[in-house]
Amino acid sequence: MDATVDPRPLYGGEPLPIGSKGRLSSGWWGMIAVIATEASLFAYLLFSYFYVAAQTVGRWPPSGPPDLTLSVPGTIVLLLGSATMWWGEKGVRAGRRGQLLFGLGSSVLLAIAFVVLEGFEWSHKSFSLTSNAYSSLYFTVTGFHLLHVIVGALMLAVLFVWTLLDYFGARRHSTVSIGVIYWHFVTAVWIAVFISFYVAPRLQ
């Protein structure tokens, strides 16, 4: 032990930011870990789907590949929602609060549009949750994703309120970045779900 040790040469001794440095806050790392565990959840959901598919003798899906008329627009809506959010986050980093508000607002609206589209699709299915293993998997996997869309949209809505209250600026936006990365994750999960349920059965 040495009483003259100085930790400052380790980093140069400049002033240190308080709370967070850019987007790199503890909360950011926490959200990355949340995304890792949530991504695992969807990996296990899709594993279950492919496992049951592989073990099934006969036609898969039993009712033929699901219709694309609503799911393709839904996919586009989610991708657009990620794009508007990316643009909004870019705004707050440059200190443009209006751009962030616009990005958050339009992403929430697009999320609502996705929920409505999915609701229509669900109500027009020829099968229900309890028809067979495929239908159980279909509604559960898309349902889990839908739940994530709703949670993500709630997060963006809360961020919208906090932005209105002027909590964020060019040097303080880690909370926004944390919400935004989750929103991109929700979009990415949909791509995986979409490919597994809507595209893969057409490739056989």
Place this chain on the structure above:
Amino acid sequence: MAHTDAALRVPVLARPSDDASIAPRLQRIWETRAGLLGTLTSVDHKTIGKRYLVTAFLFLLIGGIEAAVMRVQLAQPNMTVLTPEQYNQLFTMHGVTMIFLYALPVLSGFSNFLWPLMLGSRDMAFPRLNAFSYWLFLFAGIFLYISFPLGRAPDAGWFNYVPYSSIVYNPGLNIDVYALGMVLLGLSTTVGSINFIVTLIRTRAPGMSINRVPILVWGTLTASVGNVFAVPAVSLAFFMLWMDRRFGTHFFDVGGGGQPLLWQHLFWMFGHPSVYAVVLPAMGIVSDGLPTFCRRPLVGYTAVALATVTTMVLGFGVWVHHMFATGLPPVSLTFFSAASFIIVIPSAVAVFAWIATIWTGRPQFTTPFLFFAGFVIVFVIGGVSGFMTAAVPLDTQLTDTYFVVAHLHYVLIGINVFPVAGGIHYWFPTFTGRMMSERLGKWSFWIMFIGFNVGFFPMHIAGLLGMPRRIYTYPDGLGWGTVNLVITIGAYLFALGVLLFVINVWRSARHGRQASPNPWDAASLEWATASPPPAYNFAVIPTIASRYPLWEDRLVGHEGSSSTERGFLLDHGRETIGTSALDAVPDVILRMPGDSPSPLLLSIALAVLFAAMLVHSWWLFGVAVVASIIATVAWLWPEAVLGQTMEIVDGRDR
């Protein structure tokens, strides 16, 4: 709101020995208020760690009592102490309790208490999340036991195979309690694991690069990463089972095109990594504690750290060895059998490192040393029986017999309970400020060690004699009576040892000898502060220059000049230093949250939510969802002003 920009500050260097006002000021900033409100809102990692330890130990005693009753029932053929239904519930709850409510949480207790001290920080990265994970654990434990007094406890074994756990064969609430309780507990485990991961990435003392952290930190980090990837599998499996049971889905139901084996895959994809999650931190306890009593650093630090990580990585690829008897194709069995053999290698690396540490050190035969050394012996026996059952032909003979019961108890008691008991003796001074009784400690060790081996070794023989596991009794004339009587006697002897240990803890906490700050003359940072540590852990943040900061004056090859005397003061509210992930270069001043009721309130809302799901009360479910959202938003509401107290560089350094 006025403030939108983050502030910058040059942290002041201080030497607390020169300024008597520092300690009281930090105490005021960090201490938890007295009274009930303080108790319910505290986010102090030391308080939470102790709560985890005590709660987990209570569950250990409950699980132990369940085992003791079962051992009476099995002591002789045709006993009638328990009905088959009672026996099923007891062995299920015994497994659930020991694995989920004792083994993992007790290690969370150690790590919650010790991590910030070992890392030279003032708290975990997310103190409120820490409180949240404890409350959820407590409520999930209570949840899993709510149907026990009604005689409707989970009763399909801890791995709960379908179709036996399906609604057709098990119509009561028993399995629903298990299914929903596990999802709730999974939330606790997940947020706790995330907290450990971010704590490691963010809050190590300046200079504590990744190759200087104690092995316990490696163990808990590895377990946490494992949990983050593995827990969703079991949560999902239990959720799907609940859907099958209560909403008529067909995930596991052959009639509807589902697959019963899907349950086993999902359960063991979680289950096997989870085994490593309950042993790797315990192995870390030994890797850190044993060297103190051998008066030398651990042999092969790097090899042991890498072996820890390797074990978990391989641990994700061996789950099918729990399913060798399910009729899977031989190609698949071969692969998983080979992987199960390979996983022995990193375990052996650790074993040889411990043996070499004892061999080349100057062992002091204290109670913690005995527990750690005893653990090595038990671990080797449990490892060998695991190696045996990794072979498909042998496993086909032994699976579902008492041989497997012997193996899993050697592994779980050997690698968890023995290091935990040793660890409690070792860190008792920092937990309580007092020493445990050595006399009573040695008695408890020898009785536990002898009782354990007398109780569990003969289970191998019972298994080889063909005794299946999970039978509530057996007829006369099979030749199993004597061996079972020996097992029961050994089990009670072991229980007596545990009881002595509990008495020792109880008495020492009140009347034990006062401990000095570093009573064992150990090397790591948790001994560089008072016993017990103050609320703020360290008056200044230590600066670390080697792996063994308190042994630098005497170790060749580990010279360096660490300091706990002079360092960053950080007394503008609750603060600690944030450092870079690998090299621990200071890069941010972390503002830490104070005590808060949010974690408890959110936990209550979630517990109510799961209770509502259990009894299908959908209005209550809705209320709980809204309450959870409100509690979450309130919890995360941003502070209006980030850098309340701007500090000008004024040369106040001392």
